[in-house]
Amino acid sequence: MKDLSGKQAQILEFLREFIEDKDYPPSIRDIQEGCGISSTSVVDYNLRKLEEKQMIRRDREISRGIEVLGARGRRPRVVEIPVLGAIAAGQPIPVPTSDRWASDAEDTVSVTEDMVRGKSNVFALRVKGKSMIEDLIDDGDIVFLEPARSAVDGDKVAVWLKDRGEVTLKRFYHEGNRIRLQPANSTMEPIYSAPDNVEIQGRFVSSFRPAD
Amino acid sequence: MKDLSGKQAQILEFLREFIEDKDYPPSIRDIQEGCGISSTSVVDYNLRKLEEKQMIRRDREISRGIEVLGARGRRPRVVEIPVLGAIAAGQPIPVPTSDRWASDAEDTVSVTEDMVRGKSNVFALRVKGKSMIEDLIDDGDIVFLEPARSAVDGDKVAVWLKDRGEVTLKRFYHEGNRIRLQPANSTMEPIYSAPDNVEIQGRFVSSFRPAD
DNA sequence: GCACCGTCCGAACGCATGTTCGCCGCAACT
DNA sequence: AGTTGCGGCGAACATGCGTTCGGACGGTGC
Structure with a gap:
């Protein structure tokens, strides 16, 4: 439940850095490029995994609707x-x-x-x-x-x-x-x-x- | 240079609230609906004005690529x-x-x-x-x-x-x-x-x- | 061997979204 | 009246972007 594959950890880390840097979440293809993944579907696949593991939250049907959960994600007000x-x-x-x-x-x-x-x-x-x-x-x-x-x-x-x-x-x-x-x-x-x-x-x- | 029309101030306020709430910027159509504007082009027009006045920064060609500048926008690290x-x-x-x-x-x-x-x-x-x-x-x-x-x-x-x-x-x-x-x-x-x-x-x- | 499963690939599909363009109403001028 | 500029409108257009689908590759168990 808690352990995540290398690619998933990589994506999660990329998410944090991207949001920290740009102030808005990356698109699927941003992640693809940033993590050196060759297909958007792989990103989607792993994002679903991360969502299952409660590491992120996704707003479907909304561009860049990714939110990192957990202590390091939710920015303190x-x-x-x-x-x-x-x-x-x-x-x-x-x-x-x-x-x-x-x-x-x-x-x-x-x-x-x-x-x-x-x-x-x-x-x-x-x-x-x-x-x-x-x-x-x-x-x-x-x-x-x-x-x-x-x-x-x-x-x-x-x-x-x-x-x-x-x-x-x-x-x-x-x-x-x-x-x-x-x-x-x-x-x-x-x-x-x-x-x-x-x-x-x-x-x-x-x-x-x-x-x- | 500094003063902005009522609609522009409204949009700016909406931007702040939306980002504060959802953690990602709104789309043009989100702004349109949230501010009761009847056309996306009006939103685009005013966003350009806001950008000229250095109130926001836009990443062209990128969905939701809006960033609020200034003390209230740039979140302190x-x-x-x-x-x-x-x-x-x-x-x-x-x-x-x-x-x-x-x-x-x-x-x-x-x-x-x-x-x-x-x-x-x-x-x-x-x-x-x-x-x-x-x-x-x-x-x-x-x-x-x-x-x-x-x-x-x-x-x-x-x-x-x-x-x-x-x-x-x-x-x-x-x-x-x-x-x-x-x-x-x-x-x-x-x-x-x-x-x-x-x-x-x-x-x-x-x-x-x-x-x- | 075969079946099954998790992961990855590439391409196509389709909605979401930013952008452009012609037109209108209005106020301030000449 | 004519002109100019600002702000708004609606629709069409082009692209960004999430999603889906068929298939491939490598383990694992039978």
């Missing part, structure tokens, strides 16, 4: 995340109110969908400066956030501190009638603030750190 | 990174000597190519435990490393400390006739070691932190 700007202590970030940022985003980053947990409307911020290093966020990191106005205890959120006039990323805790913003490092003291002084901008989804 | 295992203080990591790990990798992660800088043979490790939190690497993080046996000053490398019997991620500095492994946090002291006691496993490329 890629989403474009708008990078809205930089976040640094002392500087506000422009937080969108509408849900269409694609136009005013200065930059975008493409990531596989599982990196943002399939959430929608995720946006990204480029971290500037070392000011948040105690939150395990380094200079140059990219943080992915989902829009949020509220948080539950323990959430990592980007909050706008009205009195300080700055945005920071901390863990969020309700504590009596005040808010505790907890850094992730034991050597740092938490920030306490009145609830109406903090304005939640977004909830942490994930982060990425490129090389230096 | 996705590479599969083998996750070789977990890294935690006190435990060695199995570092491959050959360059074919795909078979023995327990897991893989798909990321867009720019996340690993287009480097080849990159592998990934899942961070276990909080033991490296001072290097801005948290529990659950995924670090991407490229195989390396040497490093230049300042590189973040995964090193095997023979005397301690553990692997850790630090910045690497030659300092006289010893090696300094520098954490990224000022409250932590660097580790000094003899050159023959450290064995470099891989060089840090990037890291990713999923949500809690």
Whole structure:
């Protein structure tokens, strides 16, 4: 069931390379030529075999209707995340109110969908400066956030501190009638603030750190 | 040059959705039906216009030879990174000597190519435990490393400390006739070691932190 | 030997699909 | 009105491409 002949493996490999390269599936005759096969019927024959073995899917009656199945075939869904700007202590970030940022985003980053947990409307911020290093966020990191106005205890959120006039990323805790913003490092003291002084901008989804 | 008529925008949108959905480009008649156009020649006419405007690329004489260009069209190249295992203080990591790990990798992660800088043979490790939190690497993080046996000053490398019997991620500095492994946090002291006691496993490329 | 089966070959068949061509309606000019 | 250009229409045309069919070649079992 799983093992396939040399020619079938060759065809499968050719399929992957062709699709990767050209962005559309090859025709029967493309495969024929690319694999050095002398007849289209041989290709058809082996494609049927591959289909039986669940390696590919074919849309009959449709030109180039071949689809490679399996982990290497099904391309992971890629989403474009708008990078809205930089976040640094002392500087506000422009937080969108509408849900269409694609136009005013200065930059975008493409990531596989599982990196943002399939959430929608995720946006990204480029971290500037070392000011948040105690939150395990380094200079140059990219943080992915989902829009949020509220948080539950323990959430990592980007909050706008009205009195300080700055945005920071901390863990969020309700504590009596005040808010505790907890850094992730034991050597740092938490920030306490009145609830109406903090304005939640977004909830942490994930982060990425490129090389230096 | 940039603005396109309503019908052209409609066709372009249809192209994207169709390709996203089916994994192969539509035929002229697919577009005709999908956009409610009464003649194939109209589709052809507008496709030529789109091609003039550099919005798409057509492979003449080839069925479904349409390719959407631009940021939203050209899919970012996705590479599969083998996750070789977990890294935690006190435990060695199995570092491959050959360059074919795909078979023995327990897991893989798909990321867009720019996340690993287009480097080849990159592998990934899942961070276990909080033991490296001072290097801005948290529990659950995924670090991407490229195989390396040497490093230049300042590189973040995964090193095997023979005397301690553990692997850790630090910045690497030659300092006289010893090696300094520098954490990224000022409250932590660097580790000094003899050159023959450290064995470099891989060089840090990037890291990713999923949500809690 | 013979029959059977998996694989391959070459050619023909026929639908699917891209391309071309003449014509029309409409708006903006002269 | 006449002209020009753009966008659309429908049909015919030419080719791309999937499919089918008769047959060949090499194993394997009887």
